[in-house]
Each structure stands twice: as structure tokens, then as C-alpha cells.
Amino acid sequence: MRDLIDHPDRDHLVAGATALTSPARGATLIPNPAHGHRTRWAAPLRDGATVADALSLICGIGILGAVHTLGEQRFRPCGAPTCKGVFIDTTRPGRRRYCMPGLCGNRINVANHRARQAAPRGGRSAR
Numbered sequence: 001m002r003d004l005i006d007h008p009d010r011d012h013l014v015a016g017a018t019a020l021t022s023p024a025r026g027a028t029l030i031p032n033p034a035h036g037h038r039t040r041w042a043a044p045l046r047d048g049a050t051v052a053d054a055l056s057l058i059c060g061i062g063i064l065g066a067v068h069t070l071g072e073q074r075f076r077p078c079g080a081p082t083c084k085g086v087f088i089d090t091t092r093p094g095r096r097r098y099c100m101p102g103l104c105g106n107r108i109n110v111a112n113h114r115a116r117q118a119a120p121r122g123g124r125s126a127r
């Protein structure tokens with residue numbers, strides 16, 4: 001996952017995410033009891049699959065969906081200078097900057113606020 005997000009060129013993302021879906025027995029449509037006669041997508045795991053296989057399949061399908069619907073430009077490093085995190089921006093406007101806005105974004109806001117408080121105020125002369 002990390003390698004894919006760190007190197008988000010489209011071919012790399014599609015190849016890597018497709019490999020992550022290898023624990024699946026393929027894709028199919030199954031009845032969706034919640035919606036009458038309609039169906040929904042399903043990707044059953046092969047026999048003997050582990051929890052790690054299930055997570056791999058979920059991540060692979062998620063990455064393929066993000067590449068298909070949003071594009072590879074939505075795979076980004078965190079904008080906080082001290083953070084090594086990466087993320088897939090699934091927001092509607094696509095302008096997310098931080099892996100964890102409540103943590104990394106807040107740290108930036110606090111640092112900027114402290115820098116403003118510490119800086120001498122413009123327009124006043126100190127005598």
C-alpha cells in the first residue's frame with residue numbers, strides 16, 4: 001500500500017492494486033436483498049484465505065476505485081513538514097493537504113499562530 005501511494009503513477013497503481021486483489025476468486029454480481037431484484041458487486045475470497053488476504057483484497061479494490069473515479073493525482077504525501085504520512089484524497093473538492101487534518105493540520109495551525117504571536121507587530125516602531 002505504502003509503495004503504491006508513494007509512487008502514484010497510474011500504471012504502477014493499477015498493477016500494484018490488481019496484485020493486491022489476487023486473493024479473490026474473481027468478481028461477480030450477487031442478489032442484493034436490500035434492493036429487491038437488483039444485484040451488487042462481490043469479490044469472493046478463494047478457499048483458505050486469511051484475514052490478511054481479505055485486507056489485501058479490500059485495499060486493492062479501494063485503490064482501483066480511487067484511481068478510476070478520482071485519478072492518481074489524489075494520492076499524496078502529507079503537507080505537514082514533520083510528517084511522513086501519505087493519503088488518498090477522497091474529498092469532493094480534492095484539496096485535502098494533510099494525512100490527518102485534525103492532527104497534522106492542527107499542528108501547522110498552532111505553529112503558524114505561535115509564529116504570528118512571537119513576531120513583532122508591523123507598523124509600530126519600537127522606541
Ligand SMILES: [Zn+2]
Pocket residue numbers: 078079080083084085098099100104
Ligand atoms: Zn500528516
